[in-house]
Amino acid sequence: MNRSITLLAGTALACALALPLSAQEAEAPVIVVTGEGLDETPATPAYDKQIIDREQLVSVPSGRIEDALASVAGFQQFRRSDSRSANASAQGATLRALGGNATSRALVLLDGVPMSDPFFGYIPFSAIAPERLSQIRVTRGGGSGPFGTGALAGTIEMESAGIDQLDGIAGQALVNDRGETELSGSAGARLGSGFLVASGRWDRGKGFYTTPEADRVPLSARAAFDGWSAQIRGVAPVSDEIELQVRGLAYRDERTLRFKGADSSIEGQDASLRLVGRGEWEFDALAYLQARNFTNVVVSSTRFVPVLDQRNTPATGLGGKLELRPPVGDAHVLRVGMDFRRAEGELYETAISAFSGNVTARRNAGGTNTDLGLFVEDDWTLGRLVLTLGARLDRWTIRDGFYTERDASGGLLSTDSFADRAGWDASFRGGVLYRANDVVALRAAAYSGLRLPTLNELYRPFVVFPVVTQANAALENERLEGFEAGIELTPNPAVALSLTAFDNRVKNAVANVTIAENLRQRRNIDAIQSRGLEASVSATLGAFSLAASAVWTDAEAKGSGFAAALDGNRPSQTPRFTGGATLSWSPADDWLLSATVRHVGAQFEDDLESNVLPAVTTLDAFVQVPMTPDIALVLRGENLTDETIVTRNQRGSIDLGVPRTVWAGVKVGL
Template identity: 75%
Template sequence: MVIFRYSLAASLIAVAAATPTFAQTDEPVIIVTGTGLEATPAAPAYDTQEIDRDQLLSVPSGRIEDALSSVAGFQQFRRSDSRSANASAQGATLRALGGNATSRALVLLDGVPMSDPFFGYVPFSALAPERLAQIRVTRGGGSGPFGAGALAGTIELESAGIEALDGVAGQLLVNDRGETESSASIGSRLGAGFAVVSGRWDRGKGFFTTPADDRVPQSARAAFDSWSTQLRGVAPLADDVELQFRGLAYRDARTLRFEGADSTIEGQDASLRLIGRGRWQFDALAYVQARNFTNVVISSSSFTPVLDQRNTPSIGLGGKFELRPPTGEDNVLRLGVDYRRSDGELFETAISAFSGAVTARRNAGGTNSDLGLFIENDWTLGTLTLTGGARLDRWSIRDGFFSERDANGLPVAAETFADRAGWDASFRGGLLLRPSNTLALRAAAYSGLRLPTLNELYRPFVVFPVVTQANAGLRNERLEGFEAGLDVTPTETLSLSLSAFDNRVKNAIANVTIDTNLRERQNIDAIRARGIEAGAKADLGKLSLNTSISWTDAETRGSGFAAALDGNRPAQTPRFSGRATLAYRPAIDWILSATVGHVSAQFEDDLEMDRLPAATTLDAFAQVPIMGKLSLVLRGENLTGETVVTRNQGGSIDLSAPRTIWGGLRYGF
């Protein structure tokens, strides 16, 4: 934390020093945007959807993960949002390529990977929608220039600039359980640059995730208390070069199922980014992340602590450099290199459920790294745009260890695991044809790579009564896929999209049942997902409609030890999901909207023993101007009171949020 504070201060001084004062009024005005380089002409060749700021600010739950759910095919490992889920289960994936709690989609904030260096989860509670300008979701597409880990796709979050956050803005809401959500930001132009400070604090007693008939005196509400703060500065260094700084700090505490079953996540991130928009365009990025996780597991029989995962410190280091040489108006060449290193370890204490005495102390961890080189080129030939690229990754898994001592400090196990390293090549290519102003045809093929996380390699865990063992011998996952689609815009107010895809993750890491209440992380042959994605947007003046649906036939391929899984759907994977939002804007700053979402049945486990029923929910949002920039905001979650089952392990069930009504004031956003 101390190192982070000093680096934050130093970076702020650098930004301030780089900001010119413009004392002479005849100097040319330099405009900075705070964004990355523009998307390339061939980006639409892949299945890409955008979520704009208006959509982000009108999410009925106020959560970033629900905003992402407007893109059908997006899912977390469980159906719970970041107020009532254990953070380690917050993996993000697309196209039904899930099956475990680690992210198979790469989530980027201003170009920085946001997945936890140890676990691979995404800290959704630290990503406030009101701080963002837009989100670009690419389903599929392979790793390409984004970095290793983009198997199922890439989710690019872009911070809002000074145009959206100039001056003071804030909101305060309270719901019918007395929980609060508050956020504020202050933005100011500094010469030709700008700075924005923002913060958010969500807290509440939560709801009972346990069904009423299954509760015991020790059952607890899913209480949550999370805060995050971000400082962002942008300054010009030349007419076409700008420096961007971002510092993010957060902490999130939650309780799940029983009194004392508390978990926390916390992090401090800092990044510097240099953007050049001249003839030789470039994007140079460097970042550091300090993260931690704690978790107390409570026995469901004795209701006493049985495991204290008291400390899981991890560090993420990385960067990226991309160069776009001047190759002509109809050609965009991208050359680059990126690097990410994840270093972390786990400290945990096992406790007897009967005596309360310590039975074992464990320590495990290691270091993963990936260095990638990439090249990609787009050619525009009239109405046809072609793209092709290659990526070469040098990966390493090293310094892995696991140790255990008994209550007296005597060694029970002391294992070190052999270092591994290698090279992997990935490719992707596509085309975009616009035969008319109303029709675009696209096709793409691609491959990608994901290293197993430190969590999958070295950390066992328990979700009573099931024990899941780690596996230090896990191999890298490999993606191969292709897709084709079309986009139709018959009028300026109507757009339609349709995509068909076939994706396969080889050596997919899954939690495989090997005995009664015992699973182990293992590489199975593959997860194959074939499906159709469709979307429609209509803007009829004051009325608008936004829909997205996804139907996926996903199945595991297993042989040998995993033969029992062959043909099963991956755990936590629905066949169908869809959302539709109807919005009415009778006047400026007014909005009334309703969202219907549906997710089909899915299975908790790999053997398809425990079923999660289908669920349909109705949410609503209203913003009514009061005076100037001040508005009344009303939100409704799960207005029909649908029972949404998020976990079912042998009849032990968790539920998602019940009907919840929010009300409050918003200023400036």
């Protein structure tokens, strides 16, 4: 499969690069391509949207994409750890305080391609380098609509940078006070009317101790990490109205958590082809193929020996999307189309006795999920008023599910083959935007959405010692219903303020439910309801700029029957308040000094609200000073006040987040 993806990407890229040469030979007029998707529709601002621009992306003090996303209040992963010190399978993306069980409730797209792992649903954050992107558009809420299933909490759309931003050779090299390194580089060239950009990044280090000093044992280990990613992207014109975009991405990331031998890894190879037409009939046609894998060794926290080897979790994702925008008049933008996604994977794991070291069981489980969606959406502009209404119909299947367990000699201990399931689900979204004048805009929206349980939730049990969490092949789909209303104020072009009130409800929410001491199971509870207020402000005054965002939420679980004990509880890993602000000073070209303050309120580790993760406030900083026209000095600081960040608390078994860390290096652009 990996070889097939590589061949597909290489063949498509060669075809793309041949196109501009053919155009040159025919002495056709020069055509400028953008490498972007279709433009936003007029009704996009009807939903709660926030943009992270390129300057913000390349000046993140940690250099990590998940910390760039954290500038949007309400964004959260399952845990507070970043992709250097977290188990990757816990790095789902969520918005709107809708809780989570490490699976993404927000849909994350890179150039239109869903980035969630086909088996687990986590996002491979370490494979997405901020310096490769031009911007990120975060839409909180908004439903599935034309984006696809999985957008319960919202949509995070990442766009790759084009040749205007990555022309020539660029790179940077940094080292921190622990001797860890970050190396990245890119090379971009214009080829006829198209362009080609290749980029790579390598991060490695011994890491920090996630275990508090008082709790360390001789086998406690630093959170070591070693990860690389490489991407190649070509864009070429097919005609004066159509362009072809080709992208290939490969990555591998290895980490160690808590104890020596507790090693995990992720790897992936992605390829995508995209045709974008900007003629009278606009269209966006996308196809992609993904191969992913995950490994993980669980070490006993009492005997400090391996007790579970999740040695192989191969998964494949494939799909595509076709969107058409027919010419229906200047007052309308009509979107019709379809999308498809297939996720297939299985796990292979070995259970090991903590006392004898002998194999006690070998397990194999997996299945296939598919979704075919049809959508239509119309934006209608009536002077200062914009109306939008859309509908979506999904045909989903959950099939080929199985679980097998054998003893060390291969004897069958248990086997299950789960019944196939399928169904149709309809969802809707609509909104209104009214620009009262040049200063005030009012908006309101209502929406619904769908998320299938992942293969991981359906079939894979896991252990975070001493707690065992069981899978559940009978899980039902999650359904979202929500509405919001907001106001946008732009008193002048340099100042923008936004305030949104929302009420979102996820029915049949999948949660890790405590069913006995140290035993949980994934189950559908009645609902998770989240109500709150989101606010953001951006302002520029000469060389100074401010970007701030905050959200207050009242989120609670709705449970009955087996989940009655959860009724009224706040969902696990969900703070009541988060907020942050970045103040920047750019006195001249290529100069930048910024400081970021971020606060995350207290949250609970578990569904029963018995283990607290205390509130934390951190201070980060970024400095870039040009030394020559092509070289700049870069200084970065993470958690400069050295706050204690508790990322996990299992009855007093605690993990910590990043301590004070200072980086220094150089940035080169030729």
